[in-house]
Amino acid sequence: MAENEIEETQEKKGLNFVEQMVWDDLQAGKNGGRLNTRFPPEPNGYLHIGHAKAICMDFGVAEKFGGTCNLRFDDTNPVKEDVEYVDSIREDIHWLGFDWGDREYYASDYFPQLYDLAIRLIKEGKAYVDDQTSEEIARQKGTPTVAGTESPYRNRSVEENLDLFQRMNAGEFEEGARVLRAKIDMASDNMHFRDPIMYRIIKHPHHRTGTTWNVYPMYDFAHGQSDYFEGVTHSICTLEFVPHRPLYEHFVKELADESYCPRQIEFNRLNLTYTVMSKRKLLQLVKEGLVAGWDDPRMPTISGMRRRGFTPRSIRNFIDKIGYTKYEALNSVSLLEHAVRDDLNAVSTRVMAVMNPVKVVITNYPEDKVEMVEMENNPEDPQSGTHQMPFSREIFIERDDFMENPPKKFFRLAPEGEVRLKGAYIIKCTGVKKDADGNIEEIYCTYDPETRSGLPGSMRKVKGTLHWVSAAHAVDATARLYDRLFNVENPAAETERDFREMLNPESLKVVEGIKVEPYLAENARPLEHFQFQRIGYFTPDKDSTPEKLIFNRTIALKDSWEKAQKK
16 A cells, blocks of 8 residues: 555544545545535524534534634524524534634625526526415425426516516515526426425515515525535535435536535434424424523523533533434433533532431530531542531431431441541431421431541541531522423424423422532532532522522433333
8 A cells, every 4th residue: 555545544544424525525626625614503593402513513524624614694584583593603602612713604695696696597597486375386396206297487488587576576575475486397306306496575674684685595595505605615414405415506506617616415413312303392392481491401402501511522522422424313312411421520529519408416526616628629630629618516418318217238327327427527326306297307426536537537437428518507509400301202203292292390390498518609600510429410500699599400420311211
């Protein structure tokens, strides 16, 4: 094997099939050796995890091979679009770690050129105005096995088509009264070639162009041309656009030549268990108040995952793990959660929080004494340091960490049993106090003063270690415990059911009155990551304040959901 062939083989190792195609084009010198991709979101909703996969591909392949990636908003339907969505899309892409520099574009930037191209196609006899309703056009297109029939308006004169199209844009006709169609082939095996609609009438102000236009281009007409106007070399999209590719190429070739032509490449979408990816359904959840907005931490939106405490690196690692193929797949949300746990384990500060507190009185500890114990911030990060935590006579532990009549192998606190308080002492239960109904109000213990962490006696072994907080110093907080939004593995496959019937009623539980250590209260800022020891990973919610602390559970320490579903 020649030296240059060895280098080529080494270059291609580890590339997915899209990267290989791009790499091959660059090696062949196509488009002058230039690489320019684009991410083209519609500003009609918030981005979700599926869009994150496309973002990682579009921006990632450009970064990998020294190219550029444009951000282009596909704003061709003013009825559904909003500046709020534009702003959220920008924020999400930046949060994931990508930047488009000065290459922010809009399909509306090209409305004049697209309109001029439509006029040219009419003059060349390649487009005509059709007066049929959308239902009539759909019926007239035929089926995949039966050829379509020509529109009765297909052979209008060039002059009449020009006049009608210009009057459409002047606002003389009502929405739905007329459309502009490409004149291609009503007998084509590809249904998309059966005289596709290029323009329709929409009388709704556009968020950028106002009321300048009354006709708006369809996606199939606008997309490829916009790619061409921008100099995009590789238009990377998902598999549902495979049958659209011939039409993409058909329209682009009205502009392109041998020196430069965009190339469309398709990969599989990201589908997750226990969720839906339909933007229409997500919007329905928001509008009907079934979730608390687009950034509800149960939503598969990037903003929802950010608010819940997911990290950009965990999302990108997950996408790298599942990869890019030409086959649709349903990915387990557990894989995403594993990536989140793996990253949070490396970056989260360890803190103490008690979710269901019961008081423990250490009877042989001085009443007025408070000592500070040193707690490790993150054992995975030697540079993370430590913080101080107060210890006193009265503490809180989890109610579930005590049992009067424990079963075998119960290694937590029980009468006459010993446990270690993490970072502090070994304590022994000597009794309890109950209310009139027999509920435990207080647990009484003694401590061994020689067993504090760092002292010689700390080497004494007991089987259980509990988390705790000092009762006198604990701060009250609220915890929001999030789980899967749906209780059906693949809601999209349940075509006979309303997707709202499959919502998980246990997807959010709010726990008031949890007790957290002072350090957590002092350092609780949105998007900070904490591990509540023995409980899970949490992040302060955007609504959290020093006066009212609110923590979102990002994820539990272990995946109990999959095990529960298998029982």
